[in-house]
Amino acid sequence: xxxxxxxxxxxxxxxxxxxxxxxxxxxxxxxxxxxxxxxxxxxxxxxxxxxxxxxxxxxxxxxxxxxxxxxxxxxxxxxxxxxxxxxxxxxxxxxxxxxxxxxxxxxxxxxxxxxxxxxxxxxxxxxxxxxxxxxxxxxxxxxxxxxxxxxxxxxxxxxxxxxxxxxxxxxxxxxxxxxxxxxxxxxxxxxxxxxxxxxxxxxxxxxxxxxxxxxxxxxxxxxxxxxxxxxxxxxxxxxxxxxxxxxx
Amino acid sequence: xxxxxxxxxxxxxxxxxxxxxxxxxxxxxxxxxxxxxxxxxxxxxxxxxxxxxxxxxxxxxxxxxxxxxxxxxxxxxxxxxxxxxxxxxxxxxxxxxxxxxxxxxxxxxxxxxxxxxxxxxxxxxxxxxxxxxxxxxxxxxxxxxxxxxxxxxxxxxxxxxxxxxxxxxxxxxxxxxxxxxxxxxxxxxxxxxxxxxxxxxxxxxxxxxxxxxxxxxxxxxx
Amino acid sequence: xxxxxxxxxxxxxxxxxxxxxxxxxxxxxxxxxxxxxxxxxxxxxxxxxxxxxxxxxxxxxxxxxxxxxxxxxxxxxxxxxxxxxxxxxxxxxxxxxxxxxxxxxxxxxxxxxxxxxxxxxxxxxxxxxxxxxxxxxxxxxxxxxxxxxxxxxxxxxxxxxxxxxxxxxxxxxxxxxxxxxxxxxxxxxxxxxxxxxxxxxxxxxxxxxxxxxxxx
Numbered sequence: 001x002x003x004x005x006x007x008x009x010x011x012x013x014x015x016x017x018x019x020x021x022x023x024x025x026x027x028x029x030x031x032x033x034x035x036x037x038x039x040x041x042x043x044x045x046x047x048x049x050x051x052x053x054x055x056x057x058x059x060x061x062x063x064x065x066x067x068x069x070x071x072x073x074x075x076x077x078x079x080x081x082x083x084x085x086x087x088x089x090x091x092x093x094x095x096x097x098x099x100x101x102x103x104x105x106x107x108x109x110x111x112x113x114x115x116x117x118x119x120x121x122x123x124x125x126x127x128x129x130x131x132x133x134x135x136x137x138x139x140x141x142x143x144x145x146x147x148x149x150x151x152x153x154x155x156x157x158x159x160x161x162x163x164x165x166x167x168x169x170x171x172x173x174x175x176x177x178x179x180x181x182x183x184x185x186x187x188x189x190x191x192x193x194x195x196x197x198x199x200x201x202x203x204x205x206x207x208x209x210x211x212x213x214x215x216x217x218x219x220x221x222x223x224x225x226x227x228x229x230x231x232x233x234x235x236x237x238x239x240x241x242x243x244x245x246x247x248x
Numbered sequence: 249x250x251x252x253x254x255x256x257x258x259x260x261x262x263x264x265x266x267x268x269x270x271x272x273x274x275x276x277x278x279x280x281x282x283x284x285x286x287x288x289x290x291x292x293x294x295x296x297x298x299x300x301x302x303x304x305x306x307x308x309x310x311x312x313x314x315x316x317x318x319x320x321x322x323x324x325x326x327x328x329x330x331x332x333x334x335x336x337x338x339x340x341x342x343x344x345x346x347x348x349x350x351x352x353x354x355x356x357x358x359x360x361x362x363x364x365x366x367x368x369x370x371x372x373x374x375x376x377x378x379x380x381x382x383x384x385x386x387x388x389x390x391x392x393x394x395x396x397x398x399x400x401x402x403x404x405x406x407x408x409x410x411x412x413x414x415x416x417x418x419x420x421x422x423x424x425x426x427x428x429x430x431x432x433x434x435x436x437x438x439x440x441x442x443x444x445x446x447x448x449x450x451x452x453x454x455x456x457x458x459x460x461x462x463x464x465x466x467x468x469x470x
Numbered sequence: 471x472x473x474x475x476x477x478x479x480x481x482x483x484x485x486x487x488x489x490x491x492x493x494x495x496x497x498x499x500x501x502x503x504x505x506x507x508x509x510x511x512x513x514x515x516x517x518x519x520x521x522x523x524x525x526x527x528x529x530x531x532x533x534x535x536x537x538x539x540x541x542x543x544x545x546x547x548x549x550x551x552x553x554x555x556x557x558x559x560x561x562x563x564x565x566x567x568x569x570x571x572x573x574x575x576x577x578x579x580x581x582x583x584x585x586x587x588x589x590x591x592x593x594x595x596x597x598x599x600x601x602x603x604x605x606x607x608x609x610x611x612x613x614x615x616x617x618x619x620x621x622x623x624x625x626x627x628x629x630x631x632x633x634x635x636x637x638x639x640x641x642x643x644x645x646x647x648x649x650x651x652x653x654x655x656x657x658x659x660x661x662x663x664x665x666x667x668x669x670x671x672x673x674x675x676x677x678x679x680x681x682x683x684x685x686x
Binding site: 249251252254255256259262263266267322325326327328330331332333334335336337338342469470 | 526529530531532533550551552554555557559561562563564565566567568569570574577578579581582583584
Binding site for chain 2: 082134137138140141144145148149154157158161162164165166168169172173175176177179180183
């Protein structure tokens with residue numbers, strides 16, 4: 001296992017193997033996405049309270065999960081990079097950031113769209129939406145910092161420190177916002193807390209969650225490949241790769 | 249180690265003293281932001297009293313960021329920061345000394361000014377007492393968290409706005425608990441829970457922030 | 471590349487396969503050399519060839535993109551406290567606080583190096599560097615050359631095995647240049663080491679090795 005990881009961390013090996021994985025991952029993404037959407041939008045019964053509008057959940061909830069998941073992943077990679085100085089780890093962090101921010105934005109927009117029929121307003125200072133908004137700020141701060149620093153390695157390391165500080169803070173922020181929310185609005189049942197969700201709705205939700213994860217993997221590998229090529233453009237293997245092409 | 253801590257702190261206090269004219273700036277900033285609210289919103293006492301905790305705390309937050317921005321700048325420019333990084337002493341101890349010295353000349357005066365601002369916004373006395381308590385715990389927290397952002401942006405031109413982007417989200421828990429404690433105190437409710445929470449955040453920041461600041465400085469000054 | 475001299479048993483400072491990339495530029499790669507006790511290394515190369523970057527990597531301020539710097543056989547990044555106690559770095563920015571006097575500057579330098587304050591030694595260092603009578607004036611009012619002398623006095627009061635100096639002769643007058651040369655020769659004679667870059671052709675007597683970054 002350790003050897004495999006070590007091999008994986010070599011840019012050339014990563015470039016080769018990820019090139020083989022991407023088509024499969026991409027294919028699986030499309031299949032699960034179609035299945036999830038079909039079961040979610042067509043097969044699942046309408047909600048007895050919310051009618052058809054609840055179906056936006058199939059996008060909203062997986063996006064919200066992804067937004068957190070990616071941030072934690074980025075923190076892990078940053079830790080690996082800062083401790084063991086593994087270049088591939090910072091490639092993955094940098095490549096994940098805009099994806100994470102996009103999922104966060106998607107969760108916010110779908111949450112807002114869902115809010116309109118639910119609360120009659122586009123934006124309500126609901127605890128989860130507010131947390132999600134702060135998470136978006138954290139992502140944007142990271143992106144701003146990384147793009148402000150010229151040297152890539154320095155940028156990735158600085159961003160790594162910020163992400164780690166952020167990941168310590170996220171539970172604290174989350175808890176404070178929850179607490180603030182109950183204080184100002186009273187313990188209302190939010191639309192996201194389903195005491196029990198019917199199986200016919202749960203299955204499409206889980207399929208969608210898997211699909212989003214696959215999508216993330218596909219795209220992050222594609223981005224990381226480009227980043228690796230760009231960083232390694234002076235090395236022999238990249239020259240060979242592109243030097244050989246016009247000849248063939 | 250303690251010796252280096254003391255020397256560093258003394259040095260920064262001495263430097264601050266030699267530039268004592270600049271010490272008032274963040275305080276004036278703090279004062280002016282608070283003054284804008286009655287002018288911009290309404291001078292009505294009931295409303296002012298209601299928004300006072302939030303107003304004063306947001307102003308304190310901005311003033312803290314504003315004054316922190318220069319925490320490492322002169323040391324960065326004249327190379328003293330490099331010498332700090334190359335000291336055999338643990339860097340986290342040295343930066344803690346710097347943050348503490350900075351708080352003594354910028355955070356502590358805010359504590360002294362705050363009751364006056366409370367009076368301007370018609371806060372009741374017990375709320376002013378709570379405000380002081382939250383500022384006493386909260387402003388060192390702001391300095392510690394903010395210093396991480398300053399360390400990350402120290403080598404950058406136009407780091408100021410970026411600093412705000414990085415640090416503001418991290419200030420939110422402090423803001424929430426501090427303003428809530430003051431509001432609760434004004435209504436005559438107990439505030440021990442909020443204070444304990446802030447105090448535990450301070451302990452956490454005291455242990456972790458110096459390490460993050462040190463790591464960030466090593467990366468920024470490379 | 472300078473050939474390692476087998477007079478001493480083991481080199482103290484060893485550079486292994488060092489590569490440095492700044493932004494999009496490859497400054498140098500595959501750099502190898504060793505430095506033994508009593509040796510001085512003169513780093514040469516055109517502008518932008520990475521002299522300052524190399525010195526910063528050697529000082530432990532920057533990271534190389536590849537390779538290692540070893541001190542006594544171990545990576546310097548793994549033994550920062552040990553390494554920093556034996557190294558003094560004098561860069562483009564001198565690290566002299568202009569709002570403090572030379573004396574105050576030396577006091578803080580001593581505290582950072584955890585060396586007890588010895589008034590006699592400090593005043594002797596200030597005198598040797600030609601700052602006698604200027605001990606208590608703010609460094610702001612000193613000339614560029616005098617500020618550099620404050621930094622040199624810092625090297626004298628904080629004994630270090632290895633001096634890393636980036637352009638130590640700039641801004642100095644004739645007496646300043648000979649002062650630095652004397653300091654360096656004295657330093658080397660006592661079995662210490664130095665790495666420096668310089669545009670001026672200053673002959674330092676002693677065991678001088680050269681490395682040229684422009685050669686690639």
